[in-house]
Amino acid sequence: MPVSPLSSADAALADLLARCRRHEPAAQQALYERFAGPMFLLAQRYAPTLADAEDALQDAFVTIFSHLHEQAVAGAFAGWVRRIVIRTALNAGRSRRVRRVEFELDDAHHVPTPDASVIEQLTFGEVQALIDRLPEGCRLVLLLYTIEGYSHAEIAALLGVGESASKAQLTRARQRLTLLVQQASRERAVHPPAPAGQPTARADASASLSPHFHPITALLFQ
Numbered sequence: 598m599p600v601s602p603l604s605s606a607d608a609a610l611a612d613l614l615a616r617c618r619r620h621e622p623a624a625q626q627a628l629y630e631r632f633a634g635p636m637f638l639l640a641q642r643y644a645p646t647l648a649d650a651e652d653a654l655q656d657a658f659v660t661i662f663s664h665l666h667e668q669a670v671a672g673a674f675a676g677w678v679r680r681i682v683i684r685t686a687l688n689a690g691r692s693r694r695v696r697r698v699e700f701e702l703d704d705a706h707h708v709p710t711p712d713a714s715v716i717e718q719l720t721f722g723e724v725q726a727l728i729d730r731l732p733e734g735c736r737l738v739l740l741l742y743t744i745e746g747y748s749h750a751e752i753a754a755l756l757g758v759g760e761s762a763s764k765a766q767l768t769r770a771r772q773r774l775t776l777l778v779q780q781a782s783r784e785r786a787v788h789p790p791a792p793a794g795q796p797t798a799r800a801d802a803s804a805s806l807s808p809h810f811h812p813i814t815a816l817l818f819q
């Protein structure tokens with residue numbers, strides 16, 4: 598079966614990676630500048646603090662440059678980098694902080710699903726703020742499973758918990774997020790957003806999100 602030719606972007610990245618493997622400083626700097634911005638935002642999502650995210654980014658790039666020979670396919674490079682950054686950010690500060698993984702579920706087994714119109718009213722910034730209000734274990738499992746596409750087995754290995762705990766955390770996260778959506782809807786009814794034409798948080802917030810960030814409907818119901 599013939600191999601598809603690389604796209605121009607993949608070909609350029611493949612050339613850059615080849616130069617990095619030859620330890621060319623200019624190429625290494627170019628690779629860092631290409632990925633550092635979005636990967637720092639990703640590290641912030643999973644590291645305990647901003648300082649830990651900064652350290653995780655630097656440590657991740659040390660790992661990336663040390664193992665470039667293991668990643669030969671340019672088209673898969675971005676995903677490989679994301680996995681390294683996520684793993685490094687999750688490990689950041691672990692010696693100073695014990696993750697509290699909660700196993701019990703809320704008494705919210707039958708929380709009604711919010712109306713689609715309620716969900717669609719939320720901006721990206723509001724979605725991000727609601728997710729940040731979840732307990733840490735719930736938040737991490739929700740992001741890793743829904744946004745990053747990790748399986749429960751992979752999440753269990755990353756967080757040091759059982760698969761059943763990961764599944765329970767995902768259920769709990771969706772329950773809590775549903776309740777937070779309902780609360781946000783009530784608050785919007787009391788304090789409506791700014792009329793069209795006035796500044797809102799949507800543009801700034803959406804700019805900080807990964808292009809892989811799903812709508813809230815995916816977070817709740819997939």
